Amino acid sequence: MSIGLGHCLLLAAMLFSIGLYGALAKRNIIAVLMGIELMLNAVNINFVAFNRFTPVSDLTGQLMTVFAITVGVAEVAIGVALAYRIYNDRLTINVDELDNMKG
Amino acid sequence: MMHWLRHGTGGVMMNEMISTLVFYVLAMVILGTALGVVMSRNLVHSALLMTACFIGVGMLFFYLDADFLGAMEFMLYSGGVAILVVMGVMLTKRHDGPPGNPFNNNTLLALGGAGLFVIIMIGVVISTTTPAGGYVSPDTVNELADMMLNKYILPFEIAATLLLAALVGAIILAKGDGEA
Amino acid sequence: MFYDFALEHAWLIPLLPAMAFVIIGMITRSYGKLSAGIAVCMSFISFLLSSGVTYALVNYGISVEQPFVQQLNWMHIGSVSISMGVLIDPLTAMMLMVVSTVSLLVQIYSVGYMKGDKGYGRFFAFLSLFAASMLGLVLAVNFLQMYVFWELVGLCSYLLIGFYYYKVSAREAAKKAFMTTRVGDFGLLLGILLLQINFGTLDFMELREIIPAYISVAGTGMMTVIALLVFVGPIGKSGQFPLHVWLPDAMEGPTPVSALIHAATMVVAGVYLVGRAFFMFTELPCVMNVIAWVGGFTAFFAASIAFTQTAIKRILAYSTISQLGYMMLALGVGSLTASFFHLMTHAFFKALLFLCAGAVMHAMADEANIFKMGGLRKKMPITFATMTIGVLAIAGIPPFAGFFSKDEILLAAAQVSTPLYVLATLTAFMTAFYMARLLFVTFCADPADQESYDHAHEPSKFMLFPLIVLAALAVVSGLWGHLEGFGEWVRFGHPHEAGIDMTIAVSSTILSFIAFGIAWNIYVAKRWSSDTIAEKTGILYKLSYNKFYIDEIYEALIKVFVDGVAKVFYWIDIYIVDGIVNGLAHLVGGISWILSKAQNGQAQHYSGVFICGVVILVAYSLYYLAVLGGAL
Numbered sequence: 001m002s003i004g005l006g007h008c009l010l011l012a013a014m015l016f017s018i019g020l021y022g023a024l025a026k027r028n029i030i031a032v033l034m035g036i037e038l039m040l041n042a043v044n045i046n047f048v049a050f051n052r053f054t055p056v057s058d059l060t061g062q063l064m065t066v067f068a069i070t071v072g073v074a075e076v077a078i079g080v081a082l083a084y085r086i087y088n089d090r091l092t093i094n095v096d097e098l099d100n101m102k103g
Numbered sequence: 104m105m106h107w108l109r110h111g112t113g114g115v116m117m118n119e120m121i122s123t124l125v126f127y128v129l130a131m132v133i134l135g136t137a138l139g140v141v142m143s144r145n146l147v148h149s150a151l152l153m154t155a156c157f158i159g160v161g162m163l164f165f166y167l168d169a170d171f172l173g174a175m176e177f178m179l180y181s182g183g184v185a186i187l188v189v190m191g192v193m194l195t196k197r198h199d200g201p202p203g204n205p206f207n208n209n210t211l212l213a214l215g216g217a218g219l220f221v222i223i224m225i226g227v228v229i230s231t232t233t234p235a236g237g238y239v240s241p242d243t244v245n246e247l248a249d250m251m252l253n254k255y256i257l258p259f260e261i262a263a264t265l266l267l268a269a270l271v272g273a274i275i276l277a278k279g280d281g282e283a
Numbered sequence: 284m285f286y287d288f289a290l291e292h293a294w295l296i297p298l299l300p301a302m303a304f305v306i307i308g309m310i311t312r313s314y315g316k317l318s319a320g321i322a323v324c325m326s327f328i329s330f331l332l333s334s335g336v337t338y339a340l341v342n343y344g345i346s347v348e349q350p351f352v353q354q355l356n357w358m359h360i361g362s363v364s365i366s367m368g369v370l371i372d373p374l375t376a377m378m379l380m381v382v383s384t385v386s387l388l389v390q391i392y393s394v395g396y397m398k399g400d401k402g403y404g405r406f407f408a409f410l411s412l413f414a415a416s417m418l419g420l421v422l423a424v425n426f427l428q429m430y431v432f433w434e435l436v437g438l439c440s441y442l443l444i445g446f447y448y449y450k451v452s453a454r455e456a457a458k459k460a461f462m463t464t465r466v467g468d469f470g471l472l473l474g475i476l477l478l479q480i481n482f483g484t485l486d487f488m489e490l491r492e493i494i495p496a497y498i499s500v501a502g503t504g505m506m507t508v509i510a511l512l513v514f515v516g517p518i519g520k521s522g523q524f525p526l527h528v529w530l531p532d533a534m535e536g537p538t539p540v541s542a543l544i545h546a547a548t549m550v551v552a553g554v555y556l557v558g559r560a561f562f563m564f565t566e567l568p569c570v571m572n573v574i575a576w577v578g579g580f581t582a583f584f585a586a587s588i589a590f591t592q593t594a595i596k597r598i599l600a601y602s603t604i605s606q607l608g609y610m611m612l613a614l615g616v617g618s619l620t621a622s623f624f625h626l627m628t629h630a631f632f633k634a635l636l637f638l639c640a641g642a643v644m645h646a647m648a649d650e651a652n653i654f655k656m657g658g659l660r661k662k663m664p665i666t667f668a669t670m671t672i673g674v675l676a677i678a679g680i681p682p683f684a685g686f687f688s689k690d691e692i693l694l695a696a697a698q699v700s701t702p703l704y705v706l707a708t709l710t711a712f713m714t715a716f717y718m719a720r721l722l723f724v725t726f727c728a729d730p731a732d733q734e735s736y737d738h739a740h741e742p743s744k745f746m747l748f749p750l751i752v753l754a755a756l757a758v759v760s761g762l763w764g765h766l767e768g769f770g771e772w773v774r775f776g777h778p779h780e781a782g783i784d785m786t787i788a789v790s791s792t793i794l795s796f797i798a799f800g801i802a803w804n805i806y807v808a809k810r811w812s813s814d815t816i817a818e819k820t821g822i823l824y825k826l827s828y829n830k831f832y833i834d835e836i837y838e839a840l841i842k843v844f845v846d847g848v849a850k851v852f853y854w855i856d857i858y859i860v861d862g863i864v865n866g867l868a869h870l871v872g873g874i875s876w877i878l879s880k881a882q883n884g885q886a887q888h889y890s891g892v893f894i895c896g897v898v899i900l901v902a903y904s905l906y907y908l909a910v911l912g913g914a915l
Contacts, residue, residue: 002122006233009228017224019141020217020220021217023887023890024209024216025206025207025209025887026204028205030150037153048169051169052168053236058250059238059246065172066251069172069179070265071265075269077269078269078276079191080188081272081274083191083194100884209887212888212895213891220894
């Protein structure tokens with residue numbers, strides 16, 4: 001059986017949900033960032049798969065992926081800088097303790 | 104890459120079988136390392152496994168005939184983001200032992216959400232009929248460049264500005280305002 | 284001719300004093316003499332107009348069956364239209380003459396009496412307002428207009444009783460008067476409302492036709508209720524038992540006020556109302572009985588209290604209540620003529636008595652206790668003469684005014700009910716006694732305090748002139764009314780013949796002389812000591828002196844009832860109402876406390892909830908689209 005759109009989409013979905021679980025269930029900020037990166041990658045896979053397996057006439061999907069990667073990189077940079085700042089200020093990277101929005 | 108495989112040695116059937124096999128191996132690598140990122144108890148292990156995951160995704164891009172993207176993925180993700188994350192791990196390390204990667208109290212909710220999502224996606228994907236046909240470009244670099252500088256020039260410029268802003272922002276965040 | 288003008292423009296009669304009130308109240312209040320001048324002037328013009336109206340009435344033969352009516356529509360509310368106007372028949376004319384005459388004389392008296400008081404202008408403003416209200420009441424063409432002016436006279440009474448507002452007792456008395464009459468007014472209002480609901484009209488002329496027809500068809504049940512409710516108003520306003528308690532305290536006001544309002548005019552508004560609505564009352568024998576007995580009992584009761592009082596104005600106040608009882612009694616036994624005749628004569632001699640009392644108090648530096656006065660007849664001869672005329676009039680000695688009017692009442696009572704006749708005669712005896720007591724102690728006995736006796740003097744000419752005029756009227760009005768056929772004009776139904784029943788007349792006169800003799804012996808000749816009599820009668824004396832403790836009973840009742848109810852409602856307010864409100868607040872607080880547990884401040888928790896929500900929404904919409912084949 002040849003690989004089709006469905007396979008890639010399923011793969012992306014599973015990667016996405018793993019990344020989602022990681023983002024929501026981890027206590028460390030860096031771990032949360034890693035989960036988010038996994039989700040971004042899953043989305044990129046989706047774009048490329050759609051571009052590859054549907055009758056389109058140009059590489060729009062791949063171009064989207066280029067931009068998505070760009071934005072993802074920028075976001076990681078900011079995220080790490082933020083984590084560093086939080087660590088400096090509170091001497092902890094335990095996400096559970098960032099509960100100023102409580103109540 | 105697939106069409107190279109197809110038009111290479113061997114028969115069509117054999118090429119198909121190999122390509123299917125390649126896909127499944129890649130899938131297992133990606134998913135396995137991703138699970139490792141989430142489940143590992145050592146944060147540095149998670150970071151390195153994430154790098155492996157990115158490499159796998161890059162190879163998947165190659166498999167899907169998106170060569171430029173694959174190269175980009177290697178360079179930027181596994182060579183950039185992964186390093187950034189490792190640096191983050193090191194910078195926020197407490198001085199006692201290896202950094203841990205514990206779970207928080209939210210696991211049930213997260214499992215519920217993610218699990219539901221996967222189930223629904225599986226259902227959707229299985230019940231959809233995919234259209235036939237596809238698009239393979241012989242020269243992705245040229246085509247991408249063509250699109251990027253003609254039709255999609257605006258997003259290109261905006262992305263450039265975004266990167267600049269992220270750069271400056273990260274510096275200010277890290278250094279603290281008033282000192283930059 | 285003038286009298287035509289007066290008849291056509293009778294609405295000017297109340298309007299002119301009202302204008303005086305406005306002018307004095309707004310502009311000239313600080314100019315005493317000017318205010319007095321304006322008030323007296325307007326009063327005089329009203330008096331002239333009233334005389335013109337009476338002359339026109341006699342000239343044109345306007346009678347009780349065919350009155351002169353002028354009204355205009357004031358407003359429409361839905362299907363109810365309210366009109367105000369003027370109704371002139373012999374009753375009205377007589378009242379107009381009485382009110383305008385006494386009002387004018389009292390205002391002239393006040394020029395002298397209130398001199399030096401710093402509320403001089405205010406006093407005349409209020410007096411004018413009162414005159415306007417009373418004249419408007421008398422001219423009323425329907426129940427509503429009468430009620431409006433009824434309330435207005437009540438207001439004026441409040442303002443004038445509390446004239447010396449810096450005295451606590453005056454303020455309290457004003458409040459008491461207003462509240463007690465309010466109880467009466469409430470009954471009256473209910474009666475009026477019931478009339479409006481049942482008959483759709485409040486016009487006297489219309490109701491005069493409708494009500495007898497209604498009673499012959501539907502019987503007397505509902506009308507008895509209405510009539511009793513309407514009668515509650517006069518009980519309050521005319522000081523009948525049990526709402527008489529405000530009249531004695533109303534003596535806190537200046538003496539001209541007592542003379543005008545609480546003797547001659549306002550308190551007879553109740554009698555006037557019953558007379559106006561007589562067509563309703565005569566059809567209901569049960570209500571007539573009630574009226575007669577209330578009147579009779581009040582007359583006797585008030586006289587028994589007046590026996591032992593020592594303040595000069597209080598004796599006169601109780602005497603007023605007693606005489607008002609007589610008027611109600613006369614109405615109750617069916618004789619409108621006798622009642623209104625007595626109203627007229629009483630207005631004259633009671634006003635005279637009060638004004639004399641004012642002169643005496645003025646001379647004795649505002650001392651009110653008669654036992655601190657004495658022997659004033661040498662120092663104030665004219666006052667003594669006029670007061671004697673007043674006492675003779677009220678005691679019913681011929682040929683003074685009171686004789687004829689009281690005789691008619693006794694005759695009417697004897698014709699209907701013997702117990703009432705006995706009660707009335709007994710009251711007449713008592714009246715003669717206590718009035719004689721008042722006269723003898725104040726003027727004839729030896730002076731109690733030599734120093735104040737030396738200072739006593741005759742009052743000024745402003746005060747003397749009204750006394751003399753009223754004394755003349757007290758002498759003449761009875762005889763005139765009897766001879767000139769008062770009963771032919773002021774009547775209800777057929778005029779009854781104005782004869783004098785010799786037995787009744789002679790017996791009542793003899794009784795009055797006996798009473799005079801007893802009073803003379805006790806207080807002047809000092810043959811029988813009043814103290815021993817007081818001791819011998821023991822409990823009766825005590826009851827009489829303390830006004831039968833009615834005030835104390837009312838106060839206790841009110842305390843128990845009002846305070847009790849207030850306590851209950853206070854408890855309800857604190858525990859139930861506040862409990863509900865606070866409980867609701869606590870409930871909301873509690874629910875929000877529970878719900879706030881979901882906000883633990885952790886972003887991952889929020890995003891987890893968010894993802895779950897999105898997924899559920901997606902699942903739901905997919906389910907609908909795929910399985911049920913339609914949109915949400």
